[in-house]
Amino acid sequence: MAAFSPLDNLWSLFSKDIGMDLGTANTLVYVKGRGIVINEPSVVAINLKTNQILAVGKDAKKMVGRTPGHIVASRPLRYGVVSDFEVTEKMLKYFFDKVHSEVSPYFPHRPRLVIGVPLGGTEVERRAVVQAAKNAGARAVYLVEEPMAAAIGAKLPIAEPNGVFIIDIGGGTAEIAVISLGGIVISKSIRYAGDKLNDDIINFVREEFKLAIGERTAEEVKIAIGSVKDSGQNHDMVIKGRNLITGLPQEMIIKEKHVREAIKDSIENLIEAVQETIERTPPELVADLMNRGLIMAGGGSLLGGLAEYLSEKTCVPVKVAEDPMTAVVRGTSMILEDLDTLSEVLVDTDLQQVPL
Numbered sequence: 418m419a420a421f422s423p424l425d426n427l428w429s430l431f432s433k434d435i436g437m438d439l440g441t442a443n444t445l446v447y448v449k450g451r452g453i454v455i456n457e458p459s460v461v462a463i464n465l466k467t468n469q470i471l472a473v474g475k476d477a478k479k480m481v482g483r484t485p486g487h488i489v490a491s492r493p494l495r496y497g498v499v500s501d502f503e504v505t506e507k508m509l510k511y512f513f514d515k516v517h518s519e520v521s522p523y524f525p526h527r528p529r530l531v532i533g534v535p536l537g538g539t540e541v542e543r544r545a546v547v548q549a550a551k552n553a554g555a556r557a558v559y560l561v562e563e564p565m566a567a568a569i570g571a572k573l574p575i576a577e578p579n580g581v582f583i584i585d586i587g588g589g590t591a592e593i594a595v596i597s598l599g600g601i602v603i604s605k606s607i608r609y610a611g612d613k614l615n616d617d618i619i620n621f622v623r624e625e626f627k628l629a630i631g632e633r634t635a636e637e638v639k640i641a642i643g644s645v646k647d648s649g650q651n652h653d654m655v656i657k658g659r660n661l662i663t664g665l666p667q668e669m670i671i672k673e674k675h676v677r678e679a680i681k682d683s684i685e686n687l688i689e690a691v692q693e694t695i696e697r698t699p700p701e702l703v704a705d706l707m708n709r710g711l712i713m714a715g716g717g718s719l720l721g722g723l724a725e726y727l728s729e730k731t732c733v734p735v736k737v738a739e740d741p742m743t744a745v746v747r748g749t750s751m752i753l754e755d756l757d758t759l760s761e762v763l764v765d766t767d768l769q770q771v772p773l
């Protein structure tokens with residue numbers, strides 16, 4: 418599948434191939450020979466008056482919820498799809514240029530790119546990602562579905578005739594996949610993931626405490642004291658917001674049990690989705706699931722007690738992959754290293770070869 422024309426060899430002299438996890442919450446970029454060089458929020462801040470990018474990544478995330486009317490800080494991939502093509506393209510270009518200035522500042526940088534994309538995206542969405550990468554300067558673009566990349570990154574034996582079960586819980590989506598013989602046998606993608614839990618916390622605090630808090634605060638609470646099972650340590654945290662009755666600023670303490678209550682329904686939905694996937698899985702593969710267990714990846718898998726709770730509810734062993742937030746990008750890097758052998762895992766489309 419990989420093209421090796423003389424021109425390709427020339428480009429490859431000074432272009433370092435890139436693996437990319439274009440996540441709904443975070444974008445990670447791996448550069449061959451360098452490792453992970455970018456790990457930043459998938460957020461772009463744009464000045465609507467001038468249509469210029471003000472910030473991308475960490476700096477843009479700081480602006481979320483704090484912008485005046487003419488500035489928007491948005492997440493173009495929020496729902497796992499390219500909801501805003503132009504912004505996605507700008508973001509890709511920004512990260513590309515950042516890599517370029519480091520790896521080959523004096524030459525054109527025309528890398529080959531392996532990009533992790535969400536499960537079950539439409540052809541139009543995939544085309545949008547390929548086009549964005551192409552416009553940003555890639556000379557070949559290969560797409561891989563994120564759970565597949567996560568499984569490869571987690572070093573699971575995806576090519577064997579055995580079921581590999583993976584759930585990648587990100588910001589906008591959670592993706593569950595059963596992989597065997599290098600292909601996805603069964604899969605499911607749902608929108609009950611990290612962002613939904615943040616919203617749950619915002620709504621709970623508003624209803625129970627009449628306090629308005631922002632998305633960033635809710636995420637901090639979730640990461641610091643969020644759990645699905647009692648940790649036995651009575652964690653709590655001070656939060657600040659606006660009292661909805663007096664309209665004045667207020668500080669209060671939120672407890673672990675509040676967060677658990679807030680996210681309960683979403684967690685149940687997540688568990689149901691896993692159960693449904695198991696129900697649709699052929700019996701031989703279910704037997705493999707019993708042996709090998711379900712592997713979790715993505716930032717959402719770090720939620721306190723989730724692995725244990727999921728295991729109790731589904732009667733299968735559940736493990737969190739090593740370094741779960743980098744599993745997808747490490748998977749894309751492993752595909753890059755071995756494009757010929759691993760080409761079977763790539764999304765089958767005629768889009769990926771970009772004319773040189």
Ligand code: ADP
Nearest residue numbers: 440441442443587588611612715716717719720
């Ligand atoms: P995506 O692939 O969609 O970009 P990531 O895999 O980067 O998403 O995960 C981001 C999500 O993980 C966010 O919703 C974030 O709040 C959540 N997250 C990160 N760390 C933790 C943690 N320790 N506990 C719970 N959720 C976490």
Ligand code: MG
Nearest residue numbers: 440587715745
């Ligand atoms: Mg992801």
